[in-house]
Amino acid sequence: MERAEMDYDVYVGVDVGKTKHYAVALDGATGKRLFSRPFGQDEASIRELLEDASGYGKALVTVDQFGNIGRLVVAVGKDMGLDVAHITPKDFKDISTTYKEGKSDAKDAFIIADVSLSTPRLIRPVGTRDGVIAEIKVLNSRRADIVKERTRYYNRLHDLLLQASPPLEQLFEGEKLHSGLAVKMFERYGGPRGLKRAGKARVSKWAGSVKCQKNRGPAMAEEVFEALGTMTVELPATEVIEIQIKKLARRILELDQEESELDAAIEERADAVPETAILKSIPGIGRVHGATIAAEIGDISRFPDANHLASYGGIAPVKEESGTSVKKNKRRKSGNRRLKNALIQSAQMAIRFDPRCKAYYNRKRAEGLKRKQALRALARRRVDLIYALLANGTFYEPSHRAAA
Structure with a gap:
């Protein structure tokens, strides 16, 4: 922020924490410490502290983390109509070495307030962009969970296919199984028993009717039945295994859909x-x-x-x-x-x-x-x-x- 923008009566520095925060308020004209105290990570405590700060005049609230554990402080401050800013971790680390004494919550809060008052170029307003970035991070976090969960299901699906039909598992080895068409086929037919029961003609017709699979569908069905034809015996527990295969495949398709929805939500925010x-x-x-x-x-x-x-x-x-x-x-x-x-x-x-x-x-x-x-x-x-x-x-x- 530019010094010309810094027209505040009080500068509040907040060192945010997981369960509690610490705040130091400085007089905008003299730099005198107006108050220094801890407060809770709950809306009532945050409002009480910011109301006390506002009692001294127009206030600027600066936090060291505006995302994650600092989100509630930022949200309450904005709801009260206060200007909220933040200092980056790198800038805070660099500037804090110039202050004496050891590290403490009180000292960190004082540094944040003092930097806001004396070196405003190091602080940045928390605006719309920051809020959108926070939203994208939340969406990305869930997306990462989905990818991890889906990978686990793919690995389990490989294992079950190997138990029911080694030739079929070999046909879809590695990432070949990650084809949406393949997963849909296993969700529908289960495995070797279900596929043989349906027959090549029916499976081929179904595969060709899947969206965008007019050519690849029948070709894959041909490959599947060629692999099935190399094994004449039925392995133990195949019927039970195929029930599990259907459930796993269904869950993978659900995760694919959820990932698509998250991608759409991220795309909506990209331009911001x-x-x-x-x-x-x-x-x-x-x-x-x-x-x-x-x-x-x-x-x-x-x-x-x-x-x-x-x-x-x-x-x-x-x-x-x-x-x-x-x-x-x-x-x-x-x-x-x-x-x-x-x-x-x-x-x-x-x-x-x-x-x-x-x-x-x-x-x-x-x-x-x-x-x-x-x-x-x-x-x-x-x-x-x-x-x-x-x-x-x-x-x-x-x-x-x-x-x-």
């Missing part, structure tokens, strides 16, 4: 975050991934460089040393998982549509990297591009070297 437009100009990044990446990154200035952003996203390579051997492609387990997934998935899409990304990926495979390692390497390279574009506020042009 300006960075999404920049990210969408990069090959492989659409509205959902663009909004996700923008929301999870937040303010790009809190990262000194692309290396820090890559580390935050969990895709920076980790060195693994053993004797004289040094490996740099060990998977990093830490980092923001939602950002990591969006970076990896968008890189996977870029391989399909961008020749330079495909060439870089193929080059890494030729060097001996496994598929997932090569994909992470590409995602890490694209972080350099993402960082540069967001930091400069420019759109992607094919001439950018970091793209491949």
